[in-house]
Structure formats: C-alpha cells, structure tokens
Amino acid sequence: MAEPFRNLAWDDFRLVKAIADAKGLPSAAQQLGINHSTVFRRLRQIETALGTPLFERHRVGYVPTAAGEEMVSLAARLDEDITAFTRKVSGREPSPAGELRVTTNDSLLVHLLTPLFALFLEQCPDMRLDVVLSNQPLNLSKRDADVAIRATDNPPETLVGRRAARIAWALYGRAADFPVPGAADPDTLHRRSWVSLGEDMAAMKVVRRVRENVPPERIAYRTNSVLGLGEAVEAGIGIAYLPCLIADVRPALVRLAPPDPELSADLWLLTHPDLRHAPRVRVFLDFMAAEIARRRRVIEGADLPIGQIDR
Structure with a gap:
C-alpha cells in the first residue's frame, strides 16, 4: 500500500508555509483565499498523513515543530524554484503580448509615464499593463513586478536595465x-518657511540637504509624497526642492535657484536578468527608453532660467 505522505501536494506545502508566516489560521486563510475551517481541516489531514504534528499552539500563535520547520523550509525552496521556472518560461515568449507588471512611484506616473504608457498600448494592443505604485523596491526576483522604473543612483545589482x-x-x-x-x-530663503519630504525618506539626497541646512523650526510641513511636496509649495506653505519635471509645468511655481547637480538622480528602467530577452519586456523597455530620451531636456531641467518657464 502506498505511504500516505506520497499524496502530499504543492498546495499542502503552501498551506503550511502560510500558517507559519501568519502565525495563525485566520490570517493564513485570508492570504490563501479560503476560509478558516478549510485551513484547520487541511492542516489536520496533512498532520494525519505525516503522522506527526507540524505546529504547537503558543500565546504568540502557531509555532512550527521541528517537522513543521522542515516542511516550511522545503516550501520556500519549492516556491523559489517555481518562480525561477516561470521567469525563464516568460523569457521565451514568442511575441510581445500579455500582461506586464510595472512598478514606479506616483510622481513619475503622473508627470511623466502615464502618457507614455498610453502610447505604448496604442502601438502594442495585445499588451496589458498592471501598474503598481510603490516608493519601496518590489522584489522582481519573486515576480512582484516585471519592470521597475525608479529614480536611483544605486540600482540593485540583481537587476539589469x-x-x-x-x-x-x-x-x-x-x-x-x-x-x-x-x-x-540664500540668507533670505533660509529664513522662510520650508516644505520637506519626511524622515522615512531620509535616504534621499534632498532630505539630507534640507536637514543639514534648514533649522528644524523653519520646516513647516513634511510629507512622504513628492507630489504632495509640489502641492504644498503651490499652496504657499513654504519653499522646497522639487524635481524640475514636476515643478516646471506648474505656472504657479518659479525656480529660485538653478538645478543642483548634487541633488540629481538617475532614472532607471530595470528588470530581472531572466526576463530581459522576453519580447514583451524588451519591446516595453526599448519603447520607454526612446520616449524618455525625447523628453530628456525637460526631465533634466535644461534651458529654463531662474524665474522663467518656457511653455
């Protein structure tokens, strides 16, 4: 007779890993899209098949036993292998069709990318874009996104672009x-009220510049959104450093100083190495690079003297 554990399926490993990650059944059920009673019943079936408990109940929640830890570890390895396989298969797509998941931030989306995405979809009607807004880097290795469009001087070494x-x-x-x-x-400007990005964005050069040169009592307003930063300046709350591509299109704003090279950041188009030759990724990256190049002077704040916007 076949041993019971031979009937274990990938979904069983996923369920056990979800319980371990969530430290409880209700959160695991929500993560898996099933109800609490189903998770409880399936866990009992798996433990019965294996002949050993996989979790112990503690005050902090469900804690894996030694057997449970081994199963969770194996589930993690299986997940990585399956993800790697799907990346490689995606990299062999025959034509630029299907869905492409792109991550970027709100300011780039609103002031630069949305019209370019519209042009791309006109040229590639078989493509679909799923745009994820995030100021934090998503895990392209785990297929959280296929392409990242980011402002950074230090792109991850695990990505190409x-x-x-x-x-x-x-x-x-x-x-x-x-x-x-x-x-x-400059002395007059530093005595004015300022608007700044929040300390949760302290890694940005512009945040460090304000922190080092503007007294804390002069910072009247903070926000974790570059879009919100521009809105605050336009509302008259204070002055602020802003990306030229955002501020130069607002008639209510004027430059008070030339663009500062020390605050500039590279705009990168990034993907995972396994996906760079996929037709849908390659066509998208080529299109975006060409369209952004056409708008480079605006992005780089060229030829706009202080107090004069060329419209």
Whole structure:
C-alpha cells in the first residue's frame, strides 16, 4: 500500500508555509483565499498523513515543530524554484503580448509615464499593463513586478536595465511670493518657511540637504509624497526642492535657484536578468527608453532660467 505522505501536494506545502508566516489560521486563510475551517481541516489531514504534528499552539500563535520547520523550509525552496521556472518560461515568449507588471512611484506616473504608457498600448494592443505604485523596491526576483522604473543612483545589482535620463532638482517657491525670483538671496530663503519630504525618506539626497541646512523650526510641513511636496509649495506653505519635471509645468511655481547637480538622480528602467530577452519586456523597455530620451531636456531641467518657464 502506498505511504500516505506520497499524496502530499504543492498546495499542502503552501498551506503550511502560510500558517507559519501568519502565525495563525485566520490570517493564513485570508492570504490563501479560503476560509478558516478549510485551513484547520487541511492542516489536520496533512498532520494525519505525516503522522506527526507540524505546529504547537503558543500565546504568540502557531509555532512550527521541528517537522513543521522542515516542511516550511522545503516550501520556500519549492516556491523559489517555481518562480525561477516561470521567469525563464516568460523569457521565451514568442511575441510581445500579455500582461506586464510595472512598478514606479506616483510622481513619475503622473508627470511623466502615464502618457507614455498610453502610447505604448496604442502601438502594442495585445499588451496589458498592471501598474503598481510603490516608493519601496518590489522584489522582481519573486515576480512582484516585471519592470521597475525608479529614480536611483544605486540600482540593485540583481537587476539589469538602462539609465534613461538624469532627474534634475531645483529650489522652488510660489510665484506670487517671488515676483523677482532671482533677487532672493540664500540668507533670505533660509529664513522662510520650508516644505520637506519626511524622515522615512531620509535616504534621499534632498532630505539630507534640507536637514543639514534648514533649522528644524523653519520646516513647516513634511510629507512622504513628492507630489504632495509640489502641492504644498503651490499652496504657499513654504519653499522646497522639487524635481524640475514636476515643478516646471506648474505656472504657479518659479525656480529660485538653478538645478543642483548634487541633488540629481538617475532614472532607471530595470528588470530581472531572466526576463530581459522576453519580447514583451524588451519591446516595453526599448519603447520607454526612446520616449524618455525625447523628453530628456525637460526631465533634466535644461534651458529654463531662474524665474522663467518656457511653455
């Protein structure tokens, strides 16, 4: 007679790993998209088939036994192998069709990418885009996204891609407050109210610049959104460093200083090495690189003197 454990399936491993990750049945059920009673029943069936308990109940929740830990570890390895396989299969797609998951942040999406995505879909009607907004890097190795469009000077070494442009930043204020922007000297500017990105974005060069040069009591407003930063300056809350591609299209804002090269950041188009030759990824990256190159002068804040926006 066949041994009971020979009937274990991948879904059994997924269930055990989900319980271990969630430390309980209700959260595991939600993660798996099934109800609590189904998780409880299937766990009991698996433990019966193996002839050993996989979890112990503690105050902190479900804690794996030694056997449970081994099963969770194997489930993690299986998940990695399956993900690697799907990446490689995706990399051999015969034509640019299907869904492409792209991650970027809100400011790039609103002020640069959405019109480019529309053009891309016009040219590739068999493609579909699933855009995920996040200021944190998603795990492209786990297929959280297929392509990342990021402003960074240090792209992950595990990814491949191309630098599409250099995003310029400059100091901006509300035009109504600065009728002669070039006349605002640095001492006067530092005595004004400021708007800054929040400390949860402290890794950004612009946040460090403000922290090192502006007294804390002068920072009237913080936000973790670059879009929100521009809105705050336009509302008259204070002055702030902003990406030129966001601020230069707002008539209510004026540059108070030229773009600062020390605050610039590279704009990268990134993907996983296993996907770079996939037709849908290659066509998308080539298209985006060409369209961004056409808009590079705007992104890099070129040819716009202080207080004058070329519209």
